[in-house]
Amino acid sequence: MKLTRRQALSFSTGAIAFTIAGMRIGPAFANAEDTSAAVQAFSGGAEPQSGMMTLKAPEIAENGNTVPVSVTVESPMTADDYVESVAIYAEGNPNPEVVVFNFTPMSGEASATTRMRLAKTQNVVAVAKTSTGKVYIDKREVKVTIGGCGG
Amino acid sequence: MATAKPRVKVPKSASAGEVITIKTLISHNMESGQRKDKEGNAIPRNIINKFECFFNGTPVFSCDIDPAISANPYFEFTAKVMEAGTFRFVWTDDDGKVYDTEKKIALD
Amino acid sequence: MNLIRKSMVVGGVIGFSLTMGLAAQADPDEDQLFIDGKEIVTEVTAAPDSPFETLYSGWRYRSDETQSLQADDFENPGFGAVDQAIEQFDVVEGAAGKSCASCHEGGAEEFAGLRAKLPRWNASTGKPETLEHIINECRTERMQAEPWKWESKDMLGMTALIGLQSRGMPVEVQTDGEMTPWFQKGKDLYYTRVGQLDMSCANCHEDNNGNMIRADHLSQGQINGFPVYRLKWSGLGSIHRRFKGCMDNIRAKPYKRGSDEFVALELYVASRGQGLSVETPAVRN
Structure with a gap:
């Protein structure tokens, strides 16, 4: 640890400017209410259950531009009983919608992975809908870091 | 975006009833519509808004995509293979362009 | 006044977390x-x-x-650009009517080992040269085409494709x-x-x-x-x-x-x- 006190202070000053600028011109972000309204619309109002779906995302993302996210739903994936779709929402983004995965019995498994953008530290929510009318939910908080010098 | 270029990875063969993993990636900026140019004007949204996968013409998997998907969108998913055939992959751009590619799979 | 007080609070918190961060050794x-x-x-x-x-x-x-x-x-995700460069390698451009492949018939594989030794000495210019210099010299001298901008998509894809040949x-x-x-x-x-x-x-x-x-x-x-x-x-x-x-x-x-x-x-x-x-x-x- 060889940073001088003066250098440490310089860092702080830069960070303050960044923070204040962020507060002043920050765009309007979605929030938990917007997301829950979107979840309601997607699920048709059915009460979501937890436990059957796993949402995987890093606890800490090194960069919000590319955050890996996976969903897996336990399901027989037969013509009579399969997961129709899984929607992913980000509570702290300008718009909560991220992606909707649509499965068929030919998918074999209700499992998919993609990479998403997260504007800041926030909750990511996944909601699954089955052909039999069941709705599942899972949620993870992802911390989005800001690199050195705010860069 | 004329330079969008798809890549897909499908096993060359599978046994009947096997569930295989498919990986896809397309080079695309995914302009979110949230950014501004140097003059402060909003840069219009231009993203891949839909991705679909078919096997011998039947839908296997698809995505409805929002601007929160990262640049160079990557999708990994599964398919249950019952017979030999051809997977077809289709990406639809906001600007109306459609990019597609195909991969064959044999039965072991 | 409010703004200043807020800044000081934020500064305090960040100064503290910086110190904490630096104190916590986190080796590779x-x-x-x-x-x-x-x-x-x-x-x-x-x-x-x-x-x-x-x-x-x-x-x-x-x-x-x-x-x-x-x-x-x-x-x-860098391989999308590599794929595009593989196609670009065969594209004829410039007054000489040549592509990269016109001279480098063995494809990009001919460049195995090059990336590892760059920058290298260029006796004719009397300066060290980078991969970007080497590519643009080919474009302007051999192909009689426009040089690529340093940070252009074409240049990045080609430097990635040629560099990949030396991976490992x-x-x-x-x-x-x-x-x-x-x-x-x-x-x-x-x-x-x-x-x-x-x-x-x-x-x-x-x-x-x-x-x-x-x-x-x-x-x-x-x-x-x-x-x-x-x-x-x-x-x-x-x-x-x-x-x-x-x-x-x-x-x-x-x-x-x-x-x-x-x-x-x-x-x-x-x-x-x-x-x-x-x-x-x-x-x-």
Whole structure:
């Protein structure tokens, strides 16, 4: 640890400017209410259950531009009983919608992975809908870091 | 975006009833519509808004995509293979362009 | 007044977390990198004249999620540009009616080993040359085509494709002979404090590698993976773009891409990674 006190202070000053600028011109972000309204619309109002779906995302993302996210739903994936779709929402983004995965019995498994953008530290929510009318939910908080010098 | 270029990875063969993993990636900026140019004007949204996968013409998997998907969108998913055939992959751009590619799979 | 008070509170919190971050030692991890079953050397014992005992690739400082993007060429988003460059290699451009493949009939594979030895001495210009220089010399002299811009998509794709041919080979740049004054110039630049923050490359990448700079894990600043796909950039970027970014961060006036200063710095920084594997195109945060 060889940073001088003066250098440490310089860092702080830069960070303050960044923070204040962020507060002043920050765009309007979605929030938990917007997301829950979107979840309601997607699920048709059915009460979501937890436990059957796993949402995987890093606890800490090194960069919000590319955050890996996976969903897996336990399901027989037969013509009579399969997961129709899984929607992913980000509570702290300008718009909560991220992606909707649509499965068929030919998918074999209700499992998919993609990479998403997260504007800041926030909750990511996944909601699954089955052909039999069941709705599942899972949620993870992802911390989005800001690199050195705010860069 | 004329330079969008798809890549897909499908096993060359599978046994009947096997569930295989498919990986896809397309080079695309995914302009979110949230950014501004140097003059402060909003840069219009231009993203891949839909991705679909078919096997011998039947839908296997698809995505409805929002601007929160990262640049160079990557999708990994599964398919249950019952017979030999051809997977077809289709990406639809906001600007109306459609990019597609195909991969064959044999039965072991 | 309110604003000032708020600033002080924020400053206090950030100052505290910076101190905490720096106090928490976070050395490179122990992970090993294999791509298609081939080991990429991310750790080597440094030469006696190195400021380090052990050299570590920047890959070792990244999170598991970022690391895994580089371990599989399909998941590595930099390969979209490589695919495009493979097509570009056969495209005829310029008054001479040639493509890259007109001369290089063996394809990009002919360039195996080149990336590991760059920058190298160019006797006809009397200067060291980078991969960007070599490509543009081909374009203007042999193809009689327009040179590519340093940070253009075409240039980044082609430097990635050519660099990939040396992946896994150890970095081995010449620093003596004609290169001596350039090496010395690069070294001087590396240790010279510049900008409003009054910092040199060494303050972060030599004195504090392994420590956290806010939420970022500082690496040794190795350049064996360039051009790299950086998550922040959502695309490939050159070594000189990275240098410019660092200089911007310390509020200094950056040199231009392709300038003598950045070429000298590229030579010196490359020499600090002698023996590490070429990783082009690497993935970083």
